[in-house]
Amino acid sequence: MSNDKFSAPMPWIGRYIVAASLICILAMIVDAIQGIRRRKFWLPCRFFTLNAASLTLLGVVVKLPLDLNNPMPGENDQMAKLSSVVFMSTAMANFMPSLALMDNKDIFMEMAALGILVLTLAANVCIELGTGVIYSEKIEHIVVMLSIVFLFVIMCFSALTVPTIKCYLELKYRGKVQEISLQDLVEGEKPVEVKLEENLRKFLIMAETGNPQFVLARSATCATCCAICCLNGLLLLEVSLRDNLFGAHVKSMSDYRRSTYCISRIQAGGVAVGTVSSLIRWFAIARIKCSWRNIMNIKVEKHLLERLKDWKDSPFALQIMNPKCRKLVQQIQNLILGNCIRVQILIAVASKIVQLFPILLLRLLNSCFFPSSWCNNIINSESESAENLEEDISRYVLHLEGEEELAEVMENKRDDTTWMMEIGRKQQPKHLMKLLVGKFNKNQFPSPQFQELHNGWKMPIVTLTTIATTIPNIDHKIVDNLLLSVSESLKYVSFIEDVLGTNGNSEKNTRAADIAWLELYLYRKWLDQNLQKLALQGKTGKGILQNFADIAQNYVTKDDYSRKPAKVIAANSMYQMSQIILEDGERIDDQTHVVFFDYISVMIAGILGACLINMPYVITKICSDCAIEKREENVQHAIHLLGEAEEIIKSLQQHEEVTPTNSSNSDSDYSSSDEIQIVIE
Template identity: 40%
Template sequence: MGKLGCGIDGVLNEAKFSEPLPWIGVYIAAASLACAVAMAADVIHGFRHWKLWFPCKFFTINATSLTIITVAVKLSVDLNTPMPRGQDQLAKLSSTALICTVMCNSMPSIGTMENKEILTNIVALGILVITVIVNICIQLGTGVIFVFELEHALIMFLMLVLLVVLSFSALTVPTIKRYLELKYMKKYEMAQKECSKANETDKPLEQKLREALMRYWMMAHTCSPQFVVGRSVTCTASGALCLLSAATLAEAMVRFYLVPESFKFCKGDSDYGWSINLVLLTQAVAVGLGTIAPAIRWFLAINFRCPSRGRKKGYSREYRLEEYWIRTLVEMKECPLNIPVRNRLCRRIVHDAKVKFLNLCIGIQGGIVFTSKVIRLISILFMSVILLCYDCCRDQLMKFTPDNSVGNDSGSELPHSSKLDLSRFVLHLEGEDSLVEVMMKDNRDATDYWRRKARKRQPKYLMELLELSRPSEGFKGLTEFDSFKVPSLDTEEAPNCWSLSLVTLTSIAIAVPSIDSYSIKHLIAGVNEGLVYVRNIEDMQGNLVNSRKAADVVWLGVELYHRWLNVDIRKLSLQGKNTREILEVLSDSANNIFMEFKKCNANLCLLDSPSKWPIKVLAANSMYRICQSILLDYENRNYKMTERLFEAIGVMVSDILAACLTNLKQFITIKCSTSSIEEREESVRHAAHVMGKTEMIVKLLHKRSLPGLNPDQMAVMDEWHHFIS
């Protein structure tokens, strides 16, 4: 009977069931801490990148976060565990406040979701919120919660309002994305025309690229779905509600700890025991950290529109309901409802019910937007006095500050009038006209900042390697590594690949005997830095996926273990063999890999093209062709001198890298336009980092005479090979 939970006398042993509760409290605290860490990471990320609208990078509404939140708020839905002490009652309140905080904090994340994902996550969040509200109401009725009743009631009201605001804000996301995508394409065409005109001027290439990036960044940033949601009026209002929720929890905690005699608590201890204090601490920290981002969004929205700071004073136009708020609901109302019912009267009743329901939703949406704008106006009226006092104090301090205008003029910053006007590239919604100048001013110099930051991490080994290239001879090394028509290991030749050719040549260079380790290390370091940009350029081609994978697999072994597939190339160089013998060993090893695979796979020749060969076969084919090319020219170039062969391979590698990196300008342009609206901002940021790191390389290569190939051909290695040879 003891195993069934009963004692010897047959009475149910309830105390036994409560023993794990302290450890469950630790589990709740761990989930709360996870929420706190994720929200704090978003705050740090926002400050680090100076995105004070705080995009949700680490804490978003998804299946994982909703599961963690469900664990973190377990105390709110615990209906029958006694909570007699003040800390127990506060922990109940902090769990409720945490839900408000996470909803406000993660609101911008709905901008990155697809339509089905939005629906799934909002429904799941709604079920959680309604469950919590119902359970708290039950606890208020049964007496499990017997203090802080007003605080609970207020936070439950805020929770319900935030759920409605979040749900109806999510309805606008598809419409906003469509609208901004269309607007982006028009602005992108305008940017391309301006870039084409700039190319006809005598401006340096790096300045043309920098100005192009500034245009692309302004468009990509201002149409970022998270930024659009983050600057919306509903998100601003949610920030005010989040502050009110956190203030309610803070008020309850202050009253409890400073005026404990005003409460009457029960005697005894909670079954959660010592873990309640841990839960209360972690959830209070989570609420505090989670309130930072919504509060700053709220404050910035007020600061942008505050009349006392020179902003627009008229508010009458701002209280119109912009079309994009209700566009989705209007489209749903106009669409026919396809139901498998033949009876005309039934279909009419259902259709009328749908129209009335959607009219109600449109009314609710209008009420939410209007209320949000009222909250913003009240906030402005309240904060304008404080901001005005701050401006007055600042102006008074400036009178006693020495005039540094001369020093400022001599600095690196350009006067405002000489900067590129980017206001026409700011993508904004209806009703956001007053924010255009603010958004342009705050993001004008973002790409220059990243470029300067990236310039501090120049690929020095790559630049040293590129200096081995011979400008007077063009890109001759690009043909020397495969200078003769050497038959490949199959009837059809596999296409050359920038990265695979580089790693194969580097593998051969490491195998060359009597070369000092310093030269080998520098070659590996230079190729390693160059492959980062080579892979970016190869991403523009879609037909060399297997070749790029083969290069990655080979390079992993070469860089870490000095092994080319199954051959220890460093050991091979120490066995006393001459260069011809080493090249023959590598060639034979590649041939054996191919022939062995062909025996096991008789249908290899039936593949559509050699570019679809398995990665080891492609790596073997590349090694065989390059080794045979070098062997056929072995005597003419006196490669039996190891230093001469190593130097020749270094020049080949340098020329291949130089030819490939001439596509950096094309890569930066494509990178700014091909990504989706959710990824476009990060894509342009990446392009700015690449430009900053390779600015000196672009200058160096721009001085060289390039072959008469169009941009698409210049990205293909075989096109270079055919043109030069």
Template identity: 40%
Template sequence: MGFLGCDSHGDLNDSEFSKPMPSIGIYVAVASLICGLAMAADLLHGFRHRKFWFPCKFFSLNATSLTFIAVAIKLSVDLNTSMPSRHDQLAKLSSSVFVCTVMGNSMPSLGIMDNEDLFMNLMALGILVITDVVNICIQLGTGAIYVFSEEHCLVLLLMLLMLMILSFSATTVPTTKRILEGKYKKKYDVALNCPLATERTVAKRIQQDLAKFWMMAHTSSPQFVMARSVTCTASGFFCLLSATTLGEAMVRSYLLKPRSLGFCHGDSDYKWSTTLVLVCQTTAVAIGTVAPAIRWFTAVNFRCPIRGKKYYRDEFRVESYWTHWFSEKKQRPLSLWILKGRRSRKVAHDAKRWMLDVCIVIQSVMVFASKIIRYISVYFVSRILVCCYLAFRTRGTVSHAESETSSSNPSSREDIARFVLHLEGEDELVDLMVRSNREATDHWIESGRKNQPINLIELLEATTSISKGFEGIREFDSNEVASLAPEEPPNCWALPLVTLTSIAVALPNVNPSSLKKLLSAGSEALYYVNKFECVLDTGGELANLRKAGEVVWLGVDLYHKWFDVDLQKLSKQERSPEETLLELVETAKKEFTESWNMNLMVCTKQTPSHWPIKTLAANSMYRLCQTILLEYESRDYGTGEALFKKLETIISDIVSGCFCNVAQVISAKCLVTAVEVREESVRGAALHLGRTEKILEIVERRCLPELRCDQMKKIDEWRAYYKINSSDCNNQNKKTVCPYADELRLTVE
């Protein structure tokens, strides 16, 4: 009887060792399929968002993807497992082509990494590729790979070339980011001071600015900069060539006299799983090749003579930013504290300079070779395009009409072209980038219009006819209310909105449909108010107040509860609105006292805005209920329905006041410091503009107080203004002021 891997005679029993191999094959197939799905997601994302340079959102070079790649190439690095059949040999080739596809697909992702991650990921990828190359060479020598030798040699060469392209292209990322960031800050000021046209409405003026901001953010996006580079074009060509090599091998082995290739009979230890690996990896290669191939074809198509480019001036010049990183490193001293002597330090420094000179030469040769590849591609592809042009010449009338449409507003195109940020040698790409992205903001805004906050718009429309100004901002909290604490916390936009809605839910004799609409409108309003206030509150002083609003709203929206108080149950009791408010006052006072005593050390040492969430929420409920009770004594609201309508008006005024800051919010979102997320931020601003365009039109009809931009973003500044100028709020003849600053300017640090 054998045990511990030995037979009854004590000899090694390896007959059971190959049983897990099909499971390993499934593991390899799943890893390949996951990579393929991620590349497919990037492809769909590019088509959906009209980014035909295909940024890497789901699949990029990082620790996770490198782990999956290492698993996926298991078959190509397997040295001692016999793989005789056609599927086995093709699976080894597909694993190598898969690596080329991964490198070609993920090249734009180099732009979004910081220097440390860039170095570590490329180092890991280099180790992976070198290991794969060495193992395949060994198998070619030992005969483990006995067919497709030429294909393997070509794929290995392409693999090494693509690794070199990735590594040396990565050295340009810090330089291009620095160059384009400087240009962005200069153009940002120009964009604010040079309107494209005079528009009267707020939304249209913001839309014009967004068109400029989008063009700047998009053309300076690190991924787009890398995707439009000549080395990425060459990488796309190599990726397409490697996929073609795999396709040629499969056609030969299945269709063109497969017996002549001399495949051996028998199965490998991986058995049927090699077929699964081959199918998954071939699918991943087919999907992953589309994006690099389109990048290559776009670059080639643009430079074809049929497109109007007749001369190739400076076509083969190597721009300075390609070698700037190496030149900069040459000037810096080595930080080798181990070397004490002057002679040893001099030798080390000279060796460093020599190595960097070699890198500069390699970089220059690589860029020059990439431009040669592009030129050769243009030469051959242009012949095909000329044939297509002649074949479809009969459609010249349509093309002429399209060209007239595209050039119907040349002045607008020229104005937008001023905000295209490009590098040295990219002058000819400016017009292409303008034509490709000039209407992108219109597309995002139109997408936003499909998801407008309908309930909030209905609420604002209904109350704007009642309130021509922003009286509710002054009225929601009275200075005559006695304080529960030694010092009052500041007000934010979100917490009063939530507290007033909570009070409205507790009122008796309210129409259920009206209450349902208010809750829906409040949920939509809180989403935008929180978004706006997060941008406006740059110091984070009001963060706890916003959190208090979010916590309270969660209970009100889902359970109709304010902490432990069932507001819906309270509304069904046979009480007057005044009695309901008094009970809420007592409950809030009790909650405040308990929370204050429990967190006495925090409350006494911290500023009021940093009090615990429950303390802030209870204080807000107490003050707002007391304010309504004071108004209740001076005004007879009658039934709960009448008071409910009054609360709706106050809520509408608060939301409208917050929306007066939309221009500042969009301006801030267009100048986020992280260049990697700036494009997405501007796109989000365009979507928000589309969703809130109708709201801006409603708010624009109101009477806006004469506040500066820095005052307008704080609700307490509005209250201070109305305290001094109490008559402005009721002045119906006052001219409406557009809630948009003619000159919005943020400090660029």
């Protein structure tokens, strides 16, 4: 009875293993689908990456081969152990590009955790092979475990090159950015939006080729990992066919019961998914390198050995006073690192040889199925399309040593900037365009009083919109159109403030504006006051502004712990805005409601113009000043944003004599802005 109670939870543990395996498989599938949709057939890792969560899942996935106490004599039980080990090797091979996403500390921590899992798995499998717990497919288990250890060694030495690769790519990127900036100063005749599109095309090619994941994916070591993954997948397929895995007569004889039946099938499916992904990545990189002239040049590049050589040339970290001991420790360090350098060279040479197989296979297929004349026509057409470009962008391709021909390959790559721009053009803010075209007036640009507020653009826009929606006797469609226009604009205003605003006060103002806008847009309220009731209280423009000023003054000055900091900022902004309009507006009492509404709308359009005129500078800034891991995503976002705001930029550039509140050449004034402080007497 006690044994039955002890083994009762085991089937549930088996279901837990199935669930963990399904999560890993789903992540691999999503990565593959996204990579193919974006025409990145080297399949970048976004979901299935080397991190604490994935390692925890893998620890659950390999529960069966780690189980030393539970005998699993059934054929399906033995097969489940093998499928778990092969699944581990498949996951490790698919982790390879994600090493480029981490910094030095994360690489060390994650590789240490992976090493502990690999060593534990290897030790347990060896024990089970020695004790007879694993009695079936012994050779296959040994082969797969050796491949896992080899994969881990390859990943360790590849991880050592990541910081060097990033540093080298960053230096090249900064140099190219300076070239683009200099060209901007020279090319002053073209419209701003045209120059931006040309520059973004250059930024995109630099971001794509300088993507650390792409650099690691096109390395020879990644090709070796893909090859090992494919071989292990074929080995599992051969064992499955040989043992008739899918036969109905196979029965589990362990405490896991029929859960092992599901584990073996689910994990076999995961191995198939991971193997196909590795195969696609392997041949995608081989297709890029297929046209390289020096593919037979087996040379170990400097960046592969640079970090190990730096460590070898550096003194031992700990200071040892005894000269003899210090000399001995230094010699041991040099001996270990010297052997590591030799292993790195051996891995690099072997990986380059492995990389030749798909390249030679693709060349053979091209020569058999594609006539040379047809290929020449394609090359000629691609070169003609490249000549049509105003500038050769191949010199903006970022490559490492030994990848010089990558520039020729990327030159004939289809330009993604155009279709990204088209997607953005289909999502242009139509209501915002109507507001700017109809209401923007250079004479109504923010006055000096507005410039003294120093609380950005978002809070004044929300404040003025609140005032506008309170004006009575205005057609609700006109008010709704204004709200839609402001709603479309706030996305761009937030984007510009995020890029230019770097201090804590700017973040507080932005959060306060978001809360105030949400309250206004959804509930037509401000500081918990119903705007419809406020509209009835103030019959004239001056009365409306005075009501807002009084409410804001009462909220700021009241001694109440229920006051919220965000609403205090909104009240401060409303008080200042009301006072400025009362002082700046001429005969505001004599204006009709329609004229007053139009007056406020023109002010909103003026502040929006002051903000959005910084768009070209901000778009360039996010492409220049971003982390290398997020650079490609930022450039793509910038291209999409330019497509959306292209007409806005054209419209604002027509007002040449208009000077924005914040210069597009410097964000120092904005960054140094202080929190609004109102002294209410």
